[in-house]
Amino acid sequence: MIFLQLFIVFSKIGIFNFGGGYAMLSLIHNETVVKHAWLTNAEFTDIVAISQSTPGPIGINSATYVGYTAVVNEGYPVWAGIIGAVLASLSVIWLPFILMIMISRYLLRHKDSVLVSSIFSGLRPAIIGLIAAAALLLMNSENFSSWSESPFSFIVSVLLFLFAFFGTRLYKVHPILMILLCGVAGLAIY
Amino acid sequence: MWDTPAWLFVPFASPPSDYARRTQQPPTACQCPHFGGTRFLLQPYNFLTKVLQSLYFSPTRSQHQPNNVLDFFLTCNKIGAFTLGGGFAMVPVMEREFVEKKQWMSHDEFTAILIVAQTTPGIFAIDMASHIGYKLYGVRGGIVGALGIAIPSIVVILLIALFFHNFKDNPYVERFFRGVRPAVVALIAAPCFSMARSARINRYNWWIPVAACLLIAAFGVSPIWIILAAGLVGYIYGRYFASRRH
Numbered sequence: 001m002i003f004l005q006l007f008i009v010f011s012k013i014g015i016f017n018f019g020g021g022y023a024m025l026s027l028i029h030n031e032t033v034v035k036h037a038w039l040t041n042a043e044f045t046d047i048v049a050i051s052q053s054t055p056g057p058i059g060i061n062s063a064t065y066v067g068y069t070a071v072v073n074e075g076y077p078v079w080a081g082i083i084g085a086v087l088a089s090l091s092v093i094w095l096p097f098i099l100m101i102m103i104s105r106y107l108l109r110h111k112d113s114v115l116v117s118s119i120f121s122g123l124r125p126a127i128i129g130l131i132a133a134a135a136l137l138l139m140n141s142e143n144f145s146s147w148s149e150s151p152f153s154f155i156v157s158v159l160l161f162l163f164a165f166f167g168t169r170l171y172k173v174h175p176i177l178m179i180l181l182c183g184v185a186g187l188a189i190y
Numbered sequence: 191m192w193d194t195p196a197w198l199f200v201p202f203a204s205p206p207s208d209y210a211r212r213t214q215q216p217p218t219a220c221q222c223p224h225f226g227g228t229r230f231l232l233q234p235y236n237f238l239t240k241v242l243q244s245l246y247f248s249p250t251r252s253q254h255q256p257n258n259v260l261d262f263f264l265t266c267n268k269i270g271a272f273t274l275g276g277g278f279a280m281v282p283v284m285e286r287e288f289v290e291k292k293q294w295m296s297h298d299e300f301t302a303i304l305i306v307a308q309t310t311p312g313i314f315a316i317d318m319a320s321h322i323g324y325k326l327y328g329v330r331g332g333i334v335g336a337l338g339i340a341i342p343s344i345v346v347i348l349l350i351a352l353f354f355h356n357f358k359d360n361p362y363v364e365r366f367f368r369g370v371r372p373a374v375v376a377l378i379a380a381p382c383f384s385m386a387r388s389a390r391i392n393r394y395n396w397w398i399p400v401a402a403c404l405l406i407a408a409f410g411v412s413p414i415w416i417i418l419a420a421g422l423v424g425y426i427y428g429r430y431f432a433s434r435r436h
Contacts, residue, residue, distance in 0.1 A: 056343025096312020122424015129402025164376035186369015
């Protein structure tokens with residue numbers, strides 16, 4: 001029964017995913033391509049590319065697509081594929097959701113206690129470093145192209161980066177509008 | 191029946207949330223419809239006015255009070271439907287929407303939620319939305335927040351799977367994304383500075399973010415270890431050093 005298997009596999013992926021979207025992709029690959037052979041490596045690569053270029057969290061996008069493809073590959077009709085897609089993405093959510101509600105409840109109740117407030121006073125500076133590291137790690141040739149490969153697109157990327165950074169920081173342009181603006185700029189320039 | 195809380199009678203009106211109760215904004219007469227007691231049931235006109243007020247004149251209500259669950263759901267939908275670049279790119283969008291535009295929470299609280307979502311397993315953006323929803327409206331709000339972020343991406347992916355299988359090979363899409371990618375990196379970097387203000391970074395603790403960043407980016411340490419270590423050090427400092435002052 002593929003639906004039950006999908007539910008179990010994606011619940012497991014959801015609760016063991018600590019490292020954000022990209023760490024989750026390796027978990028999904030291991031479970032669905034290597035262990036269960038629901039899809040091929042090529043299909044998985046396509047799914048990763050599409051989940052990165054559509055709006056929304058990468059984890060949800062890829063879970064939805066993998067759920068759909070897995071059910072259809074097993075020979076079920078399209079409507080069953082849609083059910084599989086919805087089932088896979090909800091299975092990823094539900095366990096972390098319950099955990100999150102329990103933690104929120106505890107924190108809201110004890111937020112003025114010495115324990116919680118001193119832990120957060122240590123965490124607050126560290127999380128800035130965490131976000132800066134995430135941004136630094138994304139400054140790679142995949143996102144910015146590279147100077148040796150094509151200087152033109154490298155310079156354009158750096159300019160777009162500065163434009164987006166100062167536009168949202170200093171001039172308070174809405175982030176969503178900024179993404180669309182830079183996309184249109186990409187269409188016009190390249 | 192007479193003990194039934196008033197908000198149950200009103201579609202989409204919210205119960206007094208934890209957040210609203212804590213911020214203790216004294217409601218002024220015309221700004222903030224207040225459903226205390228059951229006397230208003232005996233005054234139909236008054237009741238109706240208040241219902242209409244709470245539904246249609248929401249912008250005039252107290253600045254820090256969320257309007258209704260539907261508003262929250264639609265905001266989450268917007269964030270889920272238009273943010274390209276994955277979960278981390280949603281942080282500046284959520285900050286802009288929830289903290290700066292709607293003022294439902296302070297920068298401090300937003301940073302705390304970010305930390306909790308980062309530490310717990312699961313999809314980062316969904317964790318954040320469900321915690322924010324829980325804070326504002328209770329468990330109902332948590333469910334609304336999680337689904338609000340997830341539904342647009344499920345719909346978009348299903349449409350692509352069903353109809354536009356090869357949209358990523360389209361040259362226009364490819365060019366659009368060459369422009370979007372550097373912008374997404376900039377958006378991820380931007381919250382660092384607003385958080386530096388709310389975390390009260392000064393000349394004594396500036397090395398903490400720098401060290402955390404170096405450990406992760408240059409030495410490949412997992413962020414989980416950084417968070418555990420920072421929490422432990424904060425706890426020890428607060429328990430054994432800072433508490434002597436007060």
